[in-house]
Structure formats: structure tokens, C-alpha cells
Amino acid sequence: MSPRVTSRFSRPTTLRTRATVLAAGLGASAVLGAGVAAAVESTAASSAAGAATAAHAVQAQAAAQAKVAKAQAAEAAQAAEAEKAAEAEKAARAAQAAQAAKAVKAAQAEKAVQAAAQKQASWVDPVKSYKLSASFAQNGGMWASKHSGQDYAVPTGTPVFATHGGTVVKAGPNGAGDGPAYGNAVVIKHGNGTYSQYAHLSRVDVRIGQVVKTDQKIALSGNTGNSSGPHLHFEIRTTPNYGSAIDPIQFLRSKGVQV
Structure with missing residues (x-):
């Protein structure tokens, strides 16, 4: 072992x-x-x-x-x-x-x-709608001498207006003192030394001494006085009395009125 x-x-x-x-x-x-x-x-x-x-x-x-x-x-x-x-x-x-x-x-x-x-x-026409008839200085048997104004043929009762502002110096019958041939009449004295006259009126709506304005109604047209038919007799005068009238149409046209 x-x-x-x-x-x-x-x-x-x-x-x-x-x-x-x-x-x-x-x-x-x-x-x-x-x-x-x-x-x-x-x-x-x-x-x-x-x-x-x-x-x-x-x-x-x-x-x-x-x-x-x-x-x-x-x-x-x-x-x-x-x-x-x-x-x-x-x-x-x-x-x-x-x-x-x-x-x-x-x-x-x-x-x-x-x-x-x-x-x-301004100055205006004395009536608004009219026809011119007898003219200024026109001869005729209706007047003692030549026609002293311009006639506007309008119906009786047509409104009549002041052509310019002024003072009423004559108003009434007997031509407002200018004689019966004018019938009822109005005379207005204006500031520029002229006068306007409206005659043969059927009615007078202003009185002496009243101050009126341009285009103010002053009367109604008629056939009073020595008139052969309804119309407005219109004058421009240098005095308020008859015998001092000048051609109203020529005067109005010089103021710009289309007559």
C-alpha cells in the first residue's frame, strides 16, 4: 500500500x-x-x-x-x-x-x-296790370289843352299804389283841389322834390298828411270827373298843383320802372 x-x-x-x-x-x-x-x-x-x-x-x-x-x-x-x-x-x-x-x-x-x-x-307802376291809353302831351278834344299825364286803362275798382314813398298833400273830390275834371284824386309829395297825382278814382283810401310807403295801396281806380271810361290818370309834377306836369313814362323809366 x-x-x-x-x-x-x-x-x-x-x-x-x-x-x-x-x-x-x-x-x-x-x-x-x-x-x-x-x-x-x-x-x-x-x-x-x-x-x-x-x-x-x-x-x-x-x-x-x-x-x-x-x-x-x-x-x-x-x-x-x-x-x-x-x-x-x-x-x-x-x-x-x-x-x-x-x-x-x-x-x-x-x-x-x-x-x-x-x-x-325804388319807384313802381301805379297799377299792376294795365294797358296804356292816352299819353302825355297828346292832343284831343277831351282836354282844354294837351293831355297832362298818362292814362292806364284798367277796370273800375283796380287797386292803385303809391309809385314812391312820401306824404299825402291832397286827397278827395274835385280833383283834390285841381278841378272837377280830375274827379276824385290824390297827390303825394316825394322826398326828391317831385309829386305824383292819381285821378278819376272811385275811392280814396288815404288822407292829407298821411305818410305812405312805396307800393302801398292808396285808392281804387274809377271813372269819375271828365272821363270817357274807367282808367287811372297819372301825373308826375314838380309842384302839387295842376300845370307843373312832366312826362310820367319817361320819368318812371329813368327810375328803372319797366312801363
């Missing part, structure tokens, strides 16, 4: 082997732990990045909304300003129209005043 040989190195070798395995295990654990730690760290980093991205997105959205709100507010303010400007322009146009209407009204009033003043200062 062979003697057992025991190696003195067998136990330490076993121990070393176990130590090596243990070290390898620890190394693997360390490596695994490092990997896990790295993975966790990576996940945390990803989460942080995601949170940052989300926060940035929220901020961007909030900024965009704020920008839109600001734009809408600016647009609303601009619209309000435009409406205000339109209202102001409308009010200005209305004020201008009112001012223009006021100016037109004032001009019309002024024109009316001027027309009234001009009418007061």
Missing part, C-alpha cells in the same frame, strides 16, 4: 479560489451597482429635461396668449379710437352744416332787408 501524500498547498489554494470568486462577485456587484446608479441618474436627468421642456412649453404658450391678448387689446383700442374719430368727424360735419344753414338764413334775411330797403327807395 502506497503511503498518502498530502499536499501542503491544497487548503490555501482552495481559499484563494474562494477569495477570487468572492472578489469577482463583489466586482460584478460593483459593476451592476454602478450601472443601476447610472441608469437612475439617466432617468432623473431625462425627467428633469422633460420637466424643463414642459415648463418652457407652458411659458411659451403663456407668452403667446399674452401676445394675442395684447394684440386684441391694441386692436380694440384702435377700433375705439377710429369710432371716436368718426363720431368727432360726424359732429364736425353736422356743426359745419348747421353753420352753413345759419349763414344761408342770415344771407336770406339780409337779402330780404336789402330788397325791402330797395323797394322802399
Whole structure:
């Protein structure tokens, strides 16, 4: 029988082997732990990045909304300003129209005043609708001498008007003092030193001393006195009395009257 040989190195070798395995295990654990730690760290980093991205997105959205709100507010303010400007322009146009209407009204009033003043200062026909008959200085058997005035053929009762403003100095029958041939008559003294006479009247509507205006009705035409038919006998005189007559048609035309 062979003697057992025991190696003195067998136990330490076993121990070393176990130590090596243990070290390898620890190394693997360390490596695994490092990997896990790295993975966790990576996940945390990803989460942080995601949170940052989300926060940035929220901020961007909030900024965009704020920008839109600001734009809408600016647009609303601009619209309000435009409406205000339109209202102001409308009010200005209305004020201008009112001012223009006021100016037109004032001009019309002024024109009316001027027309009234001009009418007061002007001369007019003694009757409005007529036919001229016997003329001034005409010869004929109806007069003792030449005809002293102008006859206007009109129906009895035709209104007779003052050809110019003045004061009545004669009025009544018997030619108002100039003789029965004139019938009822009126004589008016005018401011320019002339006189107008109206004869053969059917009615006298003024009295001596009365002040009359241009174109004021003073009588009605007729057929009184030495008359062959209804008409108005009209004279322009340089005195209130018979014998001072001048051509009445020529005189009226010199005053702008279309006879």
C-alpha cells in the first residue's frame, strides 16, 4: 500500500479560489451597482429635461396668449379710437352744416332787408296790370289843352299804389283841389322834390298828411270827373298843383320802372 501524500498547498489554494470568486462577485456587484446608479441618474436627468421642456412649453404658450391678448387689446383700442374719430368727424360735419344753414338764413334775411330797403327807395307802376291809353302831351278834344299825364286803362275798382314813398298833400273830390275834371284824386309829395297825382278814382283810401310807403295801396281806380271810361290818370309834377306836369313814362323809366 502506497503511503498518502498530502499536499501542503491544497487548503490555501482552495481559499484563494474562494477569495477570487468572492472578489469577482463583489466586482460584478460593483459593476451592476454602478450601472443601476447610472441608469437612475439617466432617468432623473431625462425627467428633469422633460420637466424643463414642459415648463418652457407652458411659458411659451403663456407668452403667446399674452401676445394675442395684447394684440386684441391694441386692436380694440384702435377700433375705439377710429369710432371716436368718426363720431368727432360726424359732429364736425353736422356743426359745419348747421353753420352753413345759419349763414344761408342770415344771407336770406339780409337779402330780404336789402330788397325791402330797395323797394322802399325804388319807384313802381301805379297799377299792376294795365294797358296804356292816352299819353302825355297828346292832343284831343277831351282836354282844354294837351293831355297832362298818362292814362292806364284798367277796370273800375283796380287797386292803385303809391309809385314812391312820401306824404299825402291832397286827397278827395274835385280833383283834390285841381278841378272837377280830375274827379276824385290824390297827390303825394316825394322826398326828391317831385309829386305824383292819381285821378278819376272811385275811392280814396288815404288822407292829407298821411305818410305812405312805396307800393302801398292808396285808392281804387274809377271813372269819375271828365272821363270817357274807367282808367287811372297819372301825373308826375314838380309842384302839387295842376300845370307843373312832366312826362310820367319817361320819368318812371329813368327810375328803372319797366312801363
